[in-house]
Amino acid sequence: MPVPPAELSAHFTIAGPEEARDAAVKAAGPSGLAREAGPAELILAGSRDAVLAALGDAVVAALDAGAHGLDVKLEAPTESRP
Amino acid sequence: MSTIAPPRSGIGQSVRRPDGIPKVKGEFAYASDMWADRMLWGSTLRSPHPRARIRSLDIGPALRVPGVHAVLTHEDVPGRKTYGLEIQDQPVLAWKDVRYQGEPVAIVAADHPETARAAAAKIEVDWEVLEPLTDPERALDPSVAPLHPSGNVLRHVRIEHGDPRAAGEVVVSGEYAVGMQDQAFLGPESGLAVPAEDGGVDLYIATQWLHVDRDQLAASLDLEPEKVRLVLGGVGGAFGGREDLSMQVHACMLALHTGRPVKMMYGREESFFGHIHRHPARMRYEHHATRDGRLVAVRAWILLDGGAYASSSTAVCSNAASFACGPYDVPNAEVDAYVVYTDNPPCGAMRGFGAVQTCFAHEAQMDKLAAELGMDPVELRRRNALSTGSTLPTGAPVRCPAPVAELLDRVQAMPEPVDGDGDGLFPGGISNVTHGEGVRRGVGYAIGFKNIGYSEGFDDYSTARVRLSLAGGEPLAEVHTAAAEVGQGLVTVQEQIARHELGVERVVVLPADTRVGTAGSSSASRQTMMTGGAVKAACEAVMEELRAREGGSAGARVAELLAGGPVEATREYHHRQTFPLDEKGQGDAHVTFAFAAHRAVVDVDVELGLVRVVEIATAQDVGKAINPQAVEGQIEGGIAQGLGLALMEEIQVVDGEVRNASFTDYLIPTVLDMPPVRLDVLELGDPDAPYGLRGVGEPPTISSTPAIVSALRAATGAALTRVPVRPDDMVGL
Numbered sequence: 001m002p003v004p005p006a007e008l009s010a011h012f013t014i015a016g017p018e019e020a021r022d023a024a025v026k027a028a029g030p031s032g033l034a035r036e037a038g039p040a041e042l043i044l045a046g047s048r049d050a051v052l053a054a055l056g057d058a059v060v061a062a063l064d065a066g067a068h069g070l071d072v073k074l075e076a077p078t079e080s081r082p
Numbered sequence: 083m084s085t086i087a088p089p090r091s092g093i094g095q096s097v098r099r100p101d102g103i104p105k106v107k108g109e110f111a112y113a114s115d116m117w118a119d120r121m122l123w124g125s126t127l128r129s130p131h132p133r134a135r136i137r138s139l140d141i142g143p144a145l146r147v148p149g150v151h152a153v154l155t156h157e158d159v160p161g162r163k164t165y166g167l168e169i170q171d172q173p174v175l176a177w178k179d180v181r182y183q184g185e186p187v188a189i190v191a192a193d194h195p196e197t198a199r200a201a202a203a204k205i206e207v208d209w210e211v212l213e214p215l216t217d218p219e220r221a222l223d224p225s226v227a228p229l230h231p232s233g234n235v236l237r238h239v240r241i242e243h244g245d246p247r248a249a250g251e252v253v254v255s256g257e258y259a260v261g262m263q264d265q266a267f268l269g270p271e272s273g274l275a276v277p278a279e280d281g282g283v284d285l286y287i288a289t290q291w292l293h294v295d296r297d298q299l300a301a302s303l304d305l306e307p308e309k310v311r312l313v314l315g316g317v318g319g320a321f322g323g324r325e326d327l328s329m330q331v332h333a334c335m336l337a338l339h340t341g342r343p344v345k346m347m348y349g350r351e352e353s354f355f356g357h358i359h360r361h362p363a364r365m366r367y368e369h370h371a372t373r374d375g376r377l378v379a380v381r382a383w384i385l386l387d388g389g390a391y392a393s394s395s396t397a398v399c400s401n402a403a404s405f406a407c408g409p410y411d412v413p414n415a416e417v418d419a420y421v422v423y424t425d426n427p428p429c430g431a432m433r434g435f436g437a438v439q440t441c442f443a444h445e446a447q448m449d450k451l452a453a454e455l456g457m458d459p460v461e462l463r464r465r466n467a468l469s470t471g472s473t474l475p476t477g478a479p480v481r482c483p484a485p486v487a488e489l490l491d492r493v494q495a496m497p498e499p500v501d502g503d504g505d506g507l508f509p510g511g512i513s514n515v516t517h518g519e520g521v522r523r524g525v526g527y528a529i530g531f532k533n534i535g536y537s538e539g540f541d542d543y544s545t546a547r548v549r550l551s552l553a554g555g556e557p558l559a560e561v562h563t564a565a566a567e568v569g570q571g572l573v574t575v576q577e578q579i580a581r582h583e584l585g586v587e588r589v590v591v592l593p594a595d596t597r598v599g600t601a602g603s604s605s606a607s608r609q610t611m612m613t614g615g616a617v618k619a620a621c622e623a624v625m626e627e628l629r630a631r632e633g634g635s636a637g638a639r640v641a642e643l644l645a646g647g648p649v650e651a652t653r654e655y656h657h658r659q660t661f662p663l664d665e666k667g668q669g670d671a672h673v674t675f676a677f678a679a680h681r682a683v684v685d686v687d688v689e690l691g692l693v694r695v696v697e698i699a700t701a702q703d704v705g706k707a708i709n710p711q712a713v714e715g716q717i718e719g720g721i722a723q724g725l726g727l728a729l730m731e732e733i734q735v736v737d738g739e740v741r742n743a744s745f746t747d748y749l750i751p752t753v754l755d756m757p758p759v760r761l762d763v764l765e766l767g768d769p770d771a772p773y774g775l776r777g778v779g780e781p782p783t784i785s786s787t788p789a790i791v792s793a794l795r796a797a798t799g800a801a802l803t804r805v806p807v808r809p810d811d812m813v814g815l
Contacts, residue, residue, distance in 0.1 A: 025231045034231035035171045038156070038163040039178060042231065043170070 005077045006045035010055045014040045015069035020062045027061035028054045048076070092582030093773060096711035099574040101567075113288035113315030114272035118343035121274070122151055124329065124336050125198035125346075127188040127205050128355060129180035132425040132738025133214035136178055136187070136207060143204040144190055149197040151340045153205065155188045158335060161304030165327050167294065171230060172391040172428070174302050174331045181229055181390035182427050183739050184355025191336040191344050214425035214738035218364070218387040221422035229390070229423045236388050237396040239403040239419045241667030243475040246416035250370030250378030254450045258367070258443040259804040261732035262387075263360040265432055266750045269318020271328040271356050272347040275337035282309025283334045288317040290324040291603035292564045292596050302331045303338065310334070314594040320568035321723070322431030322605055323357040326393050354743035358393045358430035359733055361386040361421065363402070363439035369447045370414075375457050377466045379414035380447075380475075382406040384440065386421040386429070393430030395421045400538060401436030403667060407475050408444035409486045409531040409677060410466040415475040417667065425738045431605055433723060434532065434783045441530040442805055445788035449526070449795065459792075460527050464490050468531070477668040482675055482776070483766035485703050489679035490529060492701040492762045498525065499683055499697045509685055509692035511754060520689040523696070526792025529679040530785035533672035534777040535608040535657050542608070542673070543656040545599030546576075546616035550584060550624050550640075551648030557586040557640045559621075564594050565601035565613040570779060571712035572609050576617050578708055583621030586640065599654065607676060607777020610708060615655030615772035623651035658770060674768055678702035678781035680721070680789035683757075686797040691809025693729055695790060699760040705768045705776035713778050718759050720782025726751045727783075728790040732806050 014021045021040045028034040031054035033046040042058065044051045059070055091097045104110040141153040156163055156177040163177070164170045176187050188205050192198035220226055221234040228234050273287035282305055289295050292312045300307040317324070329346040336344040348356045363386050370379040384402050388395035403419035432438075452459035467486035473479055501523050508516050536542035547562040559580045567573045573591045580589045594601070601613050627649045632638055663669040681699040686692070698721050707713045723731075730749040734741040742748045767774020787805060795802050798812045 029228065029231045029233065032232045035169060036164070036173075036231060037170070041163070043164075045169075 007076065008048040008051040009043055009045040009075045010051050011037060011041065011043050011073045013071040014062050014067050016062070016067035020065040020067035023065035024058040024062040028058040091578065091587070093578050093708045095578070095709070097574055097578055097709055099571050099712070101573070111316050112269045112272070112318050113286065114269060114347045116274040116286055116315060116345065118274060118276060121343040121345050122191040122193060122336065122340060123195040123198045124333055124344050125190045125195065125202045126186050126329070126332060127202040129176065129183060129185040129187055131180060131209060131211050132183045132216070133212040134180050135210040135212060136176065136180070137210050138208040139188065140206040141188060143206060144201040147197060147201040147204060149193045150190060150201045151193070152191040152336055153188060153201065154335055154339060158339065159302055162301040165298045165302055165331065166392050167326060167394055168396050169392040181425055184427070185390070186332065189332045189336060191340050216424055216426055216738045218385050218422050218424055221424050222420060229425065234423045236392055236421045236423060237399045239400050239663060239667055241403050241415060241417040241475050243412070243477065244414035246414060248370065248379040248414035251373050252371045252451070252454055253368060254447060254454050255368040256447055256450060257803060258365045258446060260363040260439045260442055261806055262362045262427070262429065262735060263432065263727050263731050264354065264733055264748060265321035265323030265357065266731070266748070267319030267321060267323055270348040270350060270353040273315065273329055273333050274343060274345045275333035276343045277337045277341055280309060282311065283337055284311045284313065285330060285334055286313045286315045287330060288315045288324060290320045290566050290568060290605055292566065292594060293600035294603065295327060295330055296596050298327055299330055299334055303334055312596045314566055317566060317568040320604060321433045322435065325431045325603055325605060326358050328356045350745060351743045354733065354740055358428045360432035361388065361395070361398055361429040361439065365440065365443040367443050367447045369451050371451055371455065373455065375455050375462050375465050377410055377412050380407045380412050382417045384417070384419040386419070386439070387424055387426055388421045389424055389426045389428035391428045393428050395430060398430070398436040400663060401533065402440050404476055404671060405437040405532060406440045406444065408441065408448070409468040409484070409529055411468055411472050412475055417475065426735050427733065427740060433720065434780050435606065437530060437532040437784050438727070438787065441528065441784045442788045442791070445528040445785065445792065446803065449792050460490055460494050463529060476663060476671055478670040478672065480675065481770070482768045483703060484675065484677060485764060485766055486529060486677060489677055489701040489703065493527065493679045493681045493699050496681070496699045496760050496762070507694060509687040509694040510690065515690060515692065516687050521685050521687050522797040524684050524686060524793040524795065524797025526682050526789050526796055527680070528785040528788035528792060529677070530781060531675050531677045532780050532784055533606070534611060534676050535606055535673045537660050537672045538662045539660055541656065542602060542612065543654045544601040544612040544616040545652065545654050546613060546620040547598050547650065547652040548580060548617065548620035548624050549648055549650040550586070550644065552641060552644045555641065556588060557644060559584050559586050559589045560592055561589060561617055562592040562598050563601045563613050563616065564596060564598055565609055566594055566604040568604045570604065570716065571709060572604065572613065574712065575610050575614055575708050579614055579617045580621055583618055584624065607780045611771050611775055611777060612655055612657065614708065614775065616653055618772050619653035619655050620651045623653055624649045627651065655772070674771065674776060676703065676776045676781045678785055680786045682789040682793040684790065684793040684797055686794060686812060688798055688812065691812040693794065695725060695757040697757045697760060698786060700782065701762040701764065702781055703764040703766050703776070704778050705771060706765050706773040707763055708773065708775060710763070713763060714761060716778045717761060717782045720779060721759055721786045722751050722756055724783045724786030725755065725790060727805055728787045728807060730806050
């Protein structure tokens with residue numbers, strides 16, 4: 001059974017060493033919102049506040065681990081679940 | 083329009099289905115029979131390992147095979163690289179990690195299916211094989227490395243009702259397990275993708291839900307949804323196994339890449355790896371009651387193995403929790419239901435959707451409690467029967483008819499087959515292993531219930547377009563929906579409703595496709611209610627327009643009114659709003675329920691553990707039997723699937739590897755296994771549903787399994803806490 005899209009989703013691609021991607025996963029994982037979306041790609045989906053908090057943690061972790069670029073796309077669909 | 087003739091084949095009549103004879107004669111065109119000029123064939127390279135990492139992938143050797151037109155990997159996925167019904171966590175094609183045996187890695191298009199298969203086998207993958215996580219209890223351990231970034235627990239649903247710690251004078255506890263059942267639909271996954279001139283694609287596909295397929299396809303193909311057009315192919319059964327994507331994106335990628343039609347068709351073995359299965363479950367129960375047999379409390383711990391990807395697991399988990407206590411008045415309850423990721427085959431929707439697993443456990447517990455109390459097990463159930471106005475453990479009221487006691491009464495009142503009636507049939511059949519010596523008879527009862535339609539706040543609806551026109555001087559009604567006829571008889575139901583509402587005999591149900599609004603899935607026992615409701619509403623709108631045309635000329639014939647041109651209406655049918663469960667599992671999550679009771683009579687050769695199911699008796703409330711013969715078919719088919727789970731159907735997974743991916747080794751009941759079914763169909767209308775009807779398809783599967791196992795316990799005295807029951811369980815080896 002499909003569910004309505006989340007209130008906010010953040011799709012981000014990490015440019016840099018594999019360690020940067022691993023660090024982002026490790027930082028975002030405990031939020032319960034993270035899933036892989038491709039090589040060096042992650043999606044965080046959930047309530048706005050939770051996604052933004054997890055995204056911040058993941059970005060900081062990726063940069064600290066040597067990421068030299070992050071491409072972030074945010075989507076806030078009109079029909080969504082909190 | 084007083085001159086409208088009453089329909090001869092409207093609702094409530096056993097109208098013959100149009101696909102019946104062609105299917106029996108082998109003339110029905112299934113999706114696997116489709117063909118197009120210049121068509122290529124697709125094939126899939128799958129992981130042989132339940133858990134591994136791809137170090138490198140070389141498609142060169144496959145590309146060099148003569149006749150090969152394309153070899154594609156994750157790098158060729160134009161859009162979103164993952165898909166999924168609830169959580170998009172499943173790769174279209176793996177890029178690095180594989181999490182189950184059979185996970186797709188690359189796809190090939192060639193001018194012959196054997197060429198495509200041979201080329202796929204030539205793709206060179208350097209695997210780093212890893213230790214799979216296959217024990218769902220281990221997956222609960224937070225110290226175990228997660229298979230997905232956010233951990234291995236996909237969902238935990240906790241229900242607290244009344245005083246969760248309440249205790250009764252009599253307590254019984256038990257541990258139960260359910261194996262991994264396959265939907266075992268007879269038509270393997272198949273589809274034909276045809277590239278279109280507008281850059282889009284047309285896909286002819288055997289599926290359960292055209293629009294959800296389309297939306298996932300559009301995202302992964304990076305196309306606007308309007309450029310992805312789906313038409314339903316002939317579907318050879320579904321039972322939940324076609325709710326998720328299988329070869330849809332792959333076929334479309336290959337077609338768009340090559341510019342030629344591409345057909346993909348799984349064989350039986352590949353089908354076992356190509357779709358999700360029923361969740362295996364481990365359950366621990368504790369029932370508390372008074373000495374006079376009133377339930378005081380139920381405590382349940384349920385663990386579902388979701389396998390490698392989410393599919394419908396979160397909703398299945400919610401259902402398992404919702405129905406964990408059975409159709410009984412339970413004043414206090416504490417339920418913890420978990421579903422976890424493992425490296426086992428992904429699990430998702432299957433007929434009964436979480437209620438099958440828990441029904442096996444709660445009905446075993448009711449038998450155990452009755453034995454402890456020295457009470458008749460049917461009387462114990464009757465004494466605690468849920469009824470209209472009862473409060474469920476989720477805090478929601480039961481609004482619909484809930485004839486639990488009446489169903490039990492009716493089943494119990496049916497005559498039992500006479501033991502030793504001289505029919506010459508014994509366990510073991512033609513193997514002739516006994517002439518009655520060592521054979522014991524057992525009788526068992528069970529009752530179950532389940533939600534109809536989608537729950538927890540999902541805006542569940544279906545759309546229908548009805549057009550009434552003149553053809554050859556006589557009225558013709560055309561019904562157009564996207565509802566998937568998967569073998570359940572939905573086309574016939576739509577015809578019957580249109581005839582009934584419009585009063586015309588000539589009704590054509592157009593092929594289901596995405597040119598009309600969504601119908602939702604053919605699942606959750608919902609299509610007759612939801613699409614039936616949409617067809618009814620569209621017909622009513624058409625009639626309203628006709629009445630407006632009638633004006634002062636009362637008594638005009640429909641044909642006369644249509645002389646001014648055809649009438650067309652499109653309508654949606656939405657069911658009542660539902661709400662998500664809160665953190666204590668409370669909420670009005672379900673729209674309505676369906677109930678069925680079963681009695682099984684079995685003969686067991688207690689020396690060999692062989693079983694003959696002598697008869698199944700059942701009583702089921704369907705609200706309204708739109709097509710009584712189809713209702714009987716659904717009930718008998720559902721019982722066959724329940725019998726299969728009780729006695730033989732299980733995907734054998736060892737260390738994450740499937741050991742029986744064939745119908746030689748995965749056994750399903752045949753006509754020789756199916757007993758006579760004694761039926762009693764109640765029609766207690768649900769005032770909130772069109773015609774009062776409720777779904778039919780799932781309840782027969784839910785409580786037939788525990789009824790059979792209860793009868794086996796009665797015959798053997800063995801505890802039998804796991805299904806399917808194996809001969810050695812009964813013999814005590």
